[in-house]
Amino acid sequence: MCIRDRIDKIYIPTLSRVGNQITWDNLPDFVKEISVLAIPSKEENLHKGIPTVTVPDEFTGIAKTREWLWSISENLKWGMFDDDLKFSVRTPNGETSKREFTNEDWKDLLDTTDSWLEDFFVVGVRQGNLPPRGKDYIENSNINTVYFFNGKKLPKVNKLDWSLQFAEDLHLNLQLLKSGYKNRIWDKYVFMGTQYAEGGCSDTRTIETINESHEKLMEKHPGYVKWNGITKGVLGGDMKKIRVSYKKAYADSWNSTLGNFYE
Numbered sequence: 001m002c003i004r005d006r007i008d009k010i011y012i013p014t015l016s017r018v019g020n021q022i023t024w025d026n027l028p029d030f031v032k033e034i035s036v037l038a039i040p041s042k043e044e045n046l047h048k049g050i051p052t053v054t055v056p057d058e059f060t061g062i063a064k065t066r067e068w069l070w071s072i073s074e075n076l077k078w079g080m081f082d083d084d085l086k087f088s089v090r091t092p093n094g095e096t097s098k099r100e101f102t103n104e105d106w107k108d109l110l111d112t113t114d115s116w117l118e119d120f121f122v123v124g125v126r127q128g129n130l131p132p133r134g135k136d137y138i139e140n141s142n143i144n145t146v147y148f149f150n151g152k153k154l155p156k157v158n159k160l161d162w163s164l165q166f167a168e169d170l171h172l173n174l175q176l177l178k179s180g181y182k183n184r185i186w187d188k189y190v191f192m193g194t195q196y197a198e199g200g201c202s203d204t205r206t207i208e209t210i211n212e213s214h215e216k217l218m219e220k221h222p223g224y225v226k227w228n229g230i231t232k233g234v235l236g237g238d239m240k241k242i243r244v245s246y247k248k249a250y251a252d253s254w255n256s257t258l259g260n261f262y263e
Contacts, residue, residue: 008077021084037050055069070160077150078149086192088191121154122143122148125185127191128191139183143173145191145193166210182250
């Protein structure tokens with residue numbers, strides 16, 4: 001089975017998980033044909049049997065890695081997956097149970113996502129531990145961990161801010177929504193991942209760097225990001241939670257556009 005003429009490329013950024021990243025292992029062969037690990041130079045030649053692309057050393061950290069992938073994918077429909085994922089399908093009628101992906105599920109996910117990218121430009125897959133919405137997808141909401149982009153229709157890399165070390169997915173999503181780029185997120189197809197596991201960003205992710213990124217997110221998106229209490233016991237400390245108004249970010253962009261149009 002070949003999936004050319006649909007999604008062009010899927011990147012899986014990975015760090016310090018040689019032989020221990022699972023996303024690649026959970027992809028069927030025909031999805032692996034367009035997938036590649038995005039690795040640091042120190043891991044070259046270590047991921048035996050898996051295609052890789054080396055991220056330049058000046059793009060250190062997950063946010064900068066995303067920036068570089070964005071820059072090389074401007075003419076592609078492309079995906080970006082975390083490296084610790086399993087994928088599931090919700091059972092119908094809003095039930096909480098899920099089943100494993102089949103090849104036909106992957107084909108439907110990629111084919112339909114490809115068609116959505118003509119109008120939405122950004123498509124995601126929702127977290128499987130969130131309550132089901134009772135429908136196949138939602139719109140203008142949070143996306144993290146699993147992204148698809150239409151690079152031909154999104155802003156160039158230098159038009160976006162990549163400065164946040166963490167909360168980088170929230171920052172990217174808000175920038176796009178505030179600029180009028182709506183999104184669509186699968187709820188029929190979902191992912192399950194692990195938080196704060198060894199490897200990846202664990203060497204630099206601390207409760208201090210998380211809270212600092214949340215504070216910067218509030219500064220960069222006033223009116224759309226607000227404090228929402230404390231979660232205790234995160235990485236040995238108290239995490240300052242945030243509430244993000246995604247739909248308002250997109251609605252305000254549309255209202256602004258209308259205002260400019262009628263001036």
